[in-house]
Amino acid sequence: MKITYYGHASLGIEVNGTSIIVDPFISANELAKHIDLNSLKADYILITHAHGDHILDVETIAKNTGATIVSNAEIAGYYEAKGFKTHPMNHGGSWQFNFGKVKYVNAIHSSSFPDGTYGGQPGGFVIEADNKNVYIAGDTALTYDMKLISMRNPLDLAILPIGDNFTMDVDDAAIAAEFLEVTTVLGYHYDTFGYIKIDHEVAKQKFANKHKELILLPVGNSMEV
Numbered sequence: 001m002k003i004t005y006y007g008h009a010s011l012g013i014e015v016n017g018t019s020i021i022v023d024p025f026i027s028a029n030e031l032a033k034h035i036d037l038n039s040l041k042a043d044y045i046l047i048t049h050a051h052g053d054h055i056l057d058v059e060t061i062a063k064n065t066g067a068t069i070v071s072n073a074e075i076a077g078y079y080e081a082k083g084f085k086t087h088p089m090n091h092g093g094s095w096q097f098n099f100g101k102v103k104y105v106n107a108i109h110s111s112s113f114p115d116g117t118y119g120g121q122p123g124g125f126v127i128e129a130d131n132k133n134v135y136i137a138g139d140t141a142l143t144y145d146m147k148l149i150s151m152r153n154p155l156d157l158a159i160l161p162i163g164d165n166f167t168m169d170v171d172d173a174a175i176a177a178e179f180l181e182v183t184t185v186l187g188y189h190y191d192t193f194g195y196i197k198i199d200h201e202v203a204k205q206k207f208a209n210k211h212k213e214l215i216l217l218p219v220g221n222s223m224e225v
Contacts, residue, residue, distance in 0.1 A: 001130050001225040005217040007032035008192045009054055009139065009161065012040065012222075015129045018099035021067070022046045022125075022136060024057035029192060032219050038064060044087075044097070047071035048138030049111035050078070050119025053192070059084070070102065074120030078113065091123055100129025105149060107140035109167070132156045132225050135180060139189060142172035146179040155182040157225050161189035162203060162214075163196025170203040170214075177212045186215045186223065 004012035007029045011022040019041040026032045026040075037057055042065040045058055049072075058079070062069060068085040069076060076088035089095065094103035103126040111119035124138040126149060133153045137146075137160045149155070158180050161167035167189055168176065177185050185207065190198045200216050207214035217223060 001132050001134065002222055003134075003157075003159075003186065003225060004222040005186070005188065005219060006035055007219040009048070009189045011136070011159070011188070013127070013134075015127075015132075016099045018043045018097075020044045020046060020099070021061055023048055023054040023138070024061055025053045025055075026057050027060070028056055031192060035220055037061070041065060042067035043099075045069045046102070046125055046136070047075050048107065048124055048136070049109060049122035050075055050113045050117070051111065051139070052114040054139070055113070072104065072120040072123060074118060075111075078117060078119070089123075091121065094126075100127060102127055103152075105135075106143065106145045107138045108143050109139040109141070126152075128153060134225060135159065135182075137161060137176070139167045142168050142176055142179075144179070146176050150179075150181040155180055157184050157186060158182045159186045159188055162187040163190035163192075163198060165195040167196075170198065170206050173214075174207050174210050174212060177207070178210065183211070184213045184215065186217065190216075 002014040009023045013020040021042040073088040076086035080086045089104040107122040109122040111122040135158045160173040
């Protein structure tokens with residue numbers, strides 16, 4: 001499984017010949033200005049919640065690629081009404097897609113579209129594919145529910161917000177890693193704008209102090225899981 005960081009909370013995932021985009025906010029992100037939105041491949045677009053910094057480029061990518069939009073029932077319904085292909089989910093539910101299994105799990109945050117439309121309850125995803133298990137937390141506070149995620153399958157990677165103010169900070173994310181019983185974390189939702197700028201070396205050291213690895217990928221770079 002190959003994971004590419006497109007800045008903020010945007011990810012590309014390649015697994016079993018399938019291309020997935022998560023929470024695309026690229027075209028308005030100065031840190032991602034070298035990413036060519038129109039060249040991105042997507043069979044599926046996963047959306048954790050409806051905020052503008054997570055859905056900005058959904059329609060452009062879906063129009064370019066014909067991707068199926070996967071999210072909670074309210075978000076899926078919003079895009080279905082616009083003529084896009086969707087797959088609705090809700091908390092605790094999972095579905096076996098052609099590339100692997102996806103489970104929609106809890107997140108503590110808020111969720112509404114920029115036009116004011118209700119976006120349902122926010123969530124995260126657990127992807128089980130290619131003999132790997134990856135948790136994408138979405139925007140969330142630290143929650144004890146995270147302990148439940150690793151009870152089903154041990155995680156190979158957790159992707160956690162670390163920018164503070166709107167989500168967990170680095171210290172809470174390090175605790176989340178302990179709850180999730182995972183040793184490797186990919187950090188996201190940081191540095192995009194002033195509220196969420198972090199000190200990279202301090203953040204990495206805080207994880208190292210707990211015998212965990214925090215990976216901070218440059219925008220456009222990839223890692224293998």
